[in-house]
Amino acid sequence: MSPPVDLHPGLQGKYSARADIEPASDLIDTEEADPAPRRSPPCTMVIFGGGGDLTRRLLIPAIYNLVGSQLLDEGFSIIAVDWSDLDTETLRSQLGETMRQFVAQRRSSASELHEADWEWLSQRISFLRGGFDDSQTYQTLSSLCGVGNCVFYLAVAARFFAPIVGQLEAAGLTRETESRFRRVVVEKPFGSDLISARALNAQLRNALEESQIYRIDHYLGKETVQNILALRFSNGFFEPLWNRQNIDHVQITAAETVGVEKRGRFYETTGALRDMVPNHIMQLLAMVAMEAPISFDADAVRDEKSKVLAAVHPITANDIVRGQYTAGSIAGRALAGYRDEPDVAPDSQAESFIAMKLSIDNWRWAGVPFYVRTGKRLALRKTEIAIHFKQAPYALFRETPVEKLTPNIMVLQIQPTEGVTMQFSAKMPGPTVKLGGVRMKFDYADWFQEGPSTGYETLIYDCLIGDATLFQRADNVEAGWKVVQPAIEAWKDGGRNAQSKLQFYAAGKAGPDAADALLARDGRHWLRLNG
Numbered sequence: 001m002s003p004p005v006d007l008h009p010g011l012q013g014k015y016s017a018r019a020d021i022e023p024a025s026d027l028i029d030t031e032e033a034d035p036a037p038r039r040s041p042p043c044t045m046v047i048f049g050g051g052g053d054l055t056r057r058l059l060i061p062a063i064y065n066l067v068g069s070q071l072l073d074e075g076f077s078i079i080a081v082d083w084s085d086l087d088t089e090t091l092r093s094q095l096g097e098t099m100r101q102f103v104a105q106r107r108s109s110a111s112e113l114h115e116a117d118w119e120w121l122s123q124r125i126s127f128l129r130g131g132f133d134d135s136q137t138y139q140t141l142s143s144l145c146g147v148g149n150c151v152f153y154l155a156v157a158a159r160f161f162a163p164i165v166g167q168l169e170a171a172g173l174t175r176e177t178e179s180r181f182r183r184v185v186v187e188k189p190f191g192s193d194l195i196s197a198r199a200l201n202a203q204l205r206n207a208l209e210e211s212q213i214y215r216i217d218h219y220l221g222k223e224t225v226q227n228i229l230a231l232r233f234s235n236g237f238f239e240p241l242w243n244r245q246n247i248d249h250v251q252i253t254a255a256e257t258v259g260v261e262k263r264g265r266f267y268e269t270t271g272a273l274r275d276m277v278p279n280h281i282m283q284l285l286a287m288v289a290m291e292a293p294i295s296f297d298a299d300a301v302r303d304e305k306s307k308v309l310a311a312v313h314p315i316t317a318n319d320i321v322r323g324q325y326t327a328g329s330i331a332g333r334a335l336a337g338y339r340d341e342p343d344v345a346p347d348s349q350a351e352s353f354i355a356m357k358l359s360i361d362n363w364r365w366a367g368v369p370f371y372v373r374t375g376k377r378l379a380l381r382k383t384e385i386a387i388h389f390k391q392a393p394y395a396l397f398r399e400t401p402v403e404k405l406t407p408n409i410m411v412l413q414i415q416p417t418e419g420v421t422m423q424f425s426a427k428m429p430g431p432t433v434k435l436g437g438v439r440m441k442f443d444y445a446d447w448f449q450e451g452p453s454t455g456y457e458t459l460i461y462d463c464l465i466g467d468a469t470l471f472q473r474a475d476n477v478e479a480g481w482k483v484v485q486p487a488i489e490a491w492k493d494g495g496r497n498a499q500s501k502l503q504f505y506a507a508g509k510a511g512p513d514a515a516d517a518l519l520a521r522d523g524r525h526w527l528r529l530n531g
């Protein structure tokens with residue numbers, strides 16, 4: 001029995017409960033289970049940045065897992081394009097090395113590399129040395145790709161997105177016909193503010209149809225994020241409660257213990273707001289707050305996301321707190337402050353933490369605050385969405401001090417714990433009516449055999465089969481930026497003006513005090529981060 005996280009202090013540790021669960025096979029009807037997913041069509045995947053980190057750490061392991069799941073066609077192949085000094089054999093052997101480490105870290109279903117699967121994949125990888133702005137690269141690609149299906153994956157710095165797409169178009173590589181698709185996957189960051197995101201969308205749309213553009217947000221590849229829609233819309237008992245009549249507020253937390261690591265240069269101009277909020281956080285918010293789509297078709301889902309994101313009020317300076325970590329410690333390990341990290345200015349104004357209060361102007365959510373916090377070097381790694389329900393009327397419990405009623409909270413745990421918990425009151429055993437706070441817990445791992453996943457498998461497979469549901473449409477991206485744009489404007493002077501002054505927190509804490517004050521002024525408090 002694990003101790004409760006946020007029960008009333010008097011009840012801590014005493015009345016936590018774990019609902020006993022049936023073996024999965026009793027409830028999950030395996031006979032009626034869906035047929036196995038189909039193999040993707042034959043396709044050449046051209047990865048720009050094919051010699052880089054993203055390819056090595058995420059794309060190739062994800063594709064290897066797809067091989068193991070038998071989801072790729074015999075006609076699948078990869079052309080890795082990069083200007084680094086590599087050749088096909090060297091790249092294959094380097095990737096093989098990374099793959100061995102990957103499985104050793106148990107990020108695959110097996111504990112050893114499945115040699116036949118790796119052989120299948122590595123024989124299909126080739127390297128093309130070329131500059132992204134060199135038309136010769138695209139001429140060569142034209143002859144290598146031939147007339148078949150292609151996915152062009154832009155695993156490169158954002159400044160290359162538009163030039164690469166322009167070159168692809170000029171070489172005729174983006175042209176689709178009845179018998180072939182041509183798709184482009186765009187990584188983040190998608191712009192650095194509303195204006196640049198709009199400009200990038202316009203540049204991409206000059207060369208491509210919207211249906212050819214797959215904007216990745218890796219949060220949407222997470223099983224638990226996808227489960228939010230399944231949970232809400234495939235069960236009868238959540239939706240009737242999912243509105244301002246019953247919900248007091250919502251807390252979205254994406255807390256990391258890692259610091260800025262080797263990404264100081266990138267982070268100095270990006271900061272936590274741009275890095276996490278318009279994309280990942282807004283996707284989480286949309287999943288929780290959107291109306292039911294008329295189907296799980298890509299456009300039906302994305303239409304509903306767009307509507308709810310458009311209803312989010314652009315942030316005001318009063319409702320946002322920006323923080324930066326100073327030296328501290330996590331799990332006994334002493335850690336440097338942000339300003340002492342590599343490639344970070346000693347007087348840096350970049351924020352490593354954001355807390356904000358958002359409101360959604362629609363019939364379902366008017367008056368229900370959505371509090372959001374995200375940051376690095378926090379006490380705990382935890383991504384979750386906590387739905388705080390309104391308190392029950394007290395009349396029944398006259399002898400019970402009000403503060404002892406356990407708040408009803410439903411927590412959708414995204415990572416590292418994957419599941420759902422519900423917190424509510426129950427009668428404590430004994431002759432008098434006394435209430436105790438209890439918790440009921442659903443753990444993904446208890447019910448489902450976890451498939452090997454980097455989070456990219458679904459996204460790559462969906463792109464190959466042409467399902468854009470889990471990718472961002474242009475209007476979704478712009479709506480996310482619109483919400484944070486006022487803060488970006490207000491911080492143009494480097495954030496030195498009084499209202500958005502940087503607040504400091506020691507590494508290993510839950511964020512700056514001002515983040516607590518943001519909720520305290522509404523009579524609320526954050527769920528604890530350290531348990």
Ligand code: BG6
Pocket residue numbers: 188256275383
């Ligand atoms: C990335 C950000 O998009 O998401 C990183 O650039 C952040 O700064 C990461 O650490 C968080 O992703 P995850 O999957 O670890 O929660």
